[in-house]
Structure formats: C-alpha cells, structure tokens
Amino acid sequence: MDTYDIFKKLSRGAKFSKKNNAKQINGVKLEEEPLLIKQEPRDKHKTSKPELNQDNAITLLNGMVTEKRGKKRKITDDEQKIKQIEQEKINHYRNINNITVVGRHIPDPCKSFEDFTVDNDIINNLKQCGFEEPTPIQKQAVPLMLQGRQILACAPTGSGKTAAFLVPVIQSLKGPQKQGFRALILCPTRELAKQTQRECDRLADGRGFRVHIISKIKKAMTQYNPNGSQKYDILVTTPNRLCYLLKQDPPALSLRNVEWLIIDEADKLFESGVRGFREQLTDILKACDNENRKIAMFSATYTPVVAKWCVHNMKGLVRITIGHRNAATELVKQELLFVGNEHGKLLAFRDLVKKGLSPPVLVFVQSKERAQQLFNELIYDGINVDAIHSDRTQLQRDNTVRCFREGRIWVLICTELMARGVDFKGVNLVINYDFPPSAISYVHRIGRAGRAGREGQAITFFTTEDTTNLRSIAHVLKESGCEVPSYMLKLKKVSKAQKKKLQASAPKRDEIVTKPLYDRLKGGKKMKFREISKKIKEKKESNAKKPKKRKIHLTNGENE
C-alpha cells in the first residue's frame, strides 16, 4: 500500500475546499488542528524538500505529507526506506539527548554550533563564552526559532535556556535599527533581567544592539518616548515596571514593533494573584500588537495552565521537553534531613559548618524576616554571610549579588526571590533551611547548584510541620536518582486545597534564635523565676494538646 492508498483510506468521505487552499477532512482544518499529538518530525532543517511542492502537498491527519495524484511522481519504495532510515537516525539522536518534541514540521536538532544557520559572529561569540557544543535545549529550540516558530520549551535548570532564545533573537534582528524595541524578554525578577541583559550583550557582541533594562522609572518615563529617536532594539524587563510605563497616558513606551516576545520562567509569569504576573502579562500581550509577533516561552517547570494557553493562542506551536517534566537536575546530589524542630535547624546548620562547608553556599528561607533573623545568628558565628530579600534597596541587592559572584561572600541567605533563573557560577551547596512551598519551588531552588554541567549538592531541612509537601518533593528526589526512605513516597496524598494554602501563606515558624526558651518567654520583661516556670509549663501543656504526629523516620533510619 503506498502513501496515496493510505491517504485514500484515511480521507474517505472527506471534502476538500479549494477556496482558500486549506485542507479539510470532514470540516476539520488540518493546518490548524490543536497540536496535541506527539509526532515525529519530517523535514530536515537545512535541506528543502525537492520532491514536494507546497501547492500540491496534502497533509494527512497523522502529519504525513503526500501529493495530489497525477501531478507528480509517486515516492518509490527505496526513497521511502531512505527517508525512514534518516528519520530513525534523527529520532535516535533526539532520544540520546532526551529531547521530546510535539508539533508539526519540526526541523532536525543541530549537532554543533556550526549547524545553526546563524552568522559567524554569533558562533564566535558562543565560543568566546567557552561553550563547546549546544546543550540539548539549544540543539532543538534554536533551529525552530530561526524558522520563526513559536515554542513552549521546558528544560532543566542550568541547561542553557537563555542562550537558546537569545541566539535566534539576535540572528533574526540582524542589526540595530531605528524602529524602537523589536524584541522583548520578560523575567520575574530584576536580578534575572540583569543577568539576561549581560548574556545578551555577550552573545550579540559586535552587532551594536542597544539592549535595555528598565531601572529607574522616573528616567524611563522620558527615555523611551515612542515619538523620540527610537534608538533601542532589545528590552529585558520585569512585568511590573513595563506595565507602569504602558499605563501612562500617552504610554511612555511602545511595543508595537516587537517581533519576538520571550517569556522566561513562563509558569511563574502565568501565576495569578499578588505573587504572579498574570494580569500584567495580559496587558503586555495586548501592547505587543505587531502582526508578525512571535512568542517563545521557557521554563524548567511546566504547568498545564501555560500549556493550555499556548495551544490556544500560539499558531504552529511546537512543544519541546528535555528530560522529564518538572524534574530536578540530575547534577545535584539531594538529601532530605529531618531536624525535629526550628531549634534543630540551627544545630544542623552549625553542624554542617563544623564539618566544613565548601562555599559558595545558598541558603533559602521562607521570608525576609527569617532571612534577617538567620543573618543575625550566623554573623555572630563568624561566617562570611549576607542576606538578600525584597526589603533591601536595589543598590544593596546589586552589591550583595556582586560580592557573592566575586567570592567575597561565602554564604548567601535568600528568599524565593533568588529561586528562579539566577546563575551563580559554581554554587556548591543549596540549603533549604525552610522547606520549599511546592515541588516546583524545590526544583528551582536546588537548580541554583549543578549548572552548566557542574555537580552540586542540596540539603533540605524538614520538621514535623513540613509533611504537606514532603511526599511530592520526595518523588522529585527519587525521579532524579537520589535515595529516599520508602515511607516518604507512601505518605498520604495531600489535597490541592491544602497545597494551595501553603503556597499562599508560609507556615508559622518559631523565630530563628539561639536564646534559651526562658529568655524568649521573658520577651525582655523582668519576670520572677516562678512566673517563667509557669509560662514554660503552659507552653508544654499547649504543645501536648496538639494532635500527635505520626512517627517520622530520620534519614539515617532512626525513629524520632
């Protein structure tokens, strides 16, 4: 049975509308079918398809392409076999690189930088950065974006997603023009935006692009005047600052010439509520109203909300996944450490210091108050430590990040602010002092170590208060090949409502402080010993009334 016979069988009863050349089967527009079926690619990235003419081509439901009979010769069995062998080689190459693609007419992954159809200066810049070969996400995302395809890409933390979108953007913008911003890159934090701007400058070196970041709002109000000289090319920013400028009357900035809209950390930007940027994203999308606008979304984690939006709003979408969805990088050795209670965390931390920490170390806590408390404790231990959180001024934040990058700070205490995207070279250890609010947050936090092929370590403290997410995080560890006690994997599933509650507000925890209990109960007041003992007794009684927790096994196999 040849392809035409297959086509006849599949399309029995189908009507073909010649009107707009759209191929229809029983009223279904084949070109715009939702891209939900996993498909193998058909056409090669660089080679054109000599035997098929687009006008003659008919796309079948399974994505096979054939010709209308009579106009051109049939594909011979030998040609079919050769095509099949080529396809198998490509599939094998994707398999060994853990690349999964979903979509139509997907170009082959590139094996080397030379396979990218980009100008030599970009390849030289990549090599200047010390990169020897493309990472798997770069191998597949770059050829797709170079063809102007819209993509949703999910690849592990530290796997080079930034260069994967910057290379095609730089190539497609060619050189500076006086049209205002033609590429917009959105990031959830200013630290990440600055880092992306730096990487863009490195990769576009020699092209003379004006890559901007909105820093001072007051200056920005006049700087990007849409009626001015428009001497800007690429804008890297957080959504809030951009929306502020767009909301001015008249808008202080125009996005009407944006050809590429890159949404980095897409799942974060799609979150709604105070911590997310969903509303701002809607306004920004509205402002990017160029008919040639293309969107590319990147993240290490995947949420169905983003995927659904992409399927409905991005024509010709291709989805790329590297490895397993929402998996932690395999380069990080992970450990869950039961520490009993809040006081146990400080003891455990000091124990790690005693055994010898190898800096740089990142320590995550759940709030800015706790970041400050832990800082106050560690600074007296003589540790070379600093803290970064949203209460510090931008200048302080920038200085702290710089000192940490330069190795002048060894231990950096941070909040969720630094969990995503930030690329500190060679972080050896991530300590989750406070348990992460979700498995997704866990994946991003520990992904600050083990980047660009280097190995790292992550230790996550947990107490009896942290059982809500223990099961899902234990599964992340198991997926990436780390050992976890089997009881953790068998813990009861927690309802979505409970998980949401935890994400919305972090659990209440005792202050991070070494002072003994009676000192804390005194709270600075003068108290008689009898009063203090009474308070301690009350506290003990109230603790005893709390429902008994199930026995927790320690990571070393002992029971609590």
Ligand SMILES: Nc1ncnc2c1ncn2[C@@H]1O[C@H](COP(=O)(O)OP(=O)(O)OP(=O)(O)O)[C@@H](O)[C@H]1O
């Ligand atoms: N082809 C390459 N070869 C070697 N190193 C690379 C390559 N591409 C990028 N890198 C480096 O890898 C590191 C991580 O890259 P990047 O920050 O883009 O990761 P990411 O996938 O965006 O991570 P995250 O999900 O945490 O944001 C950077 O230091 C970058 O310079």
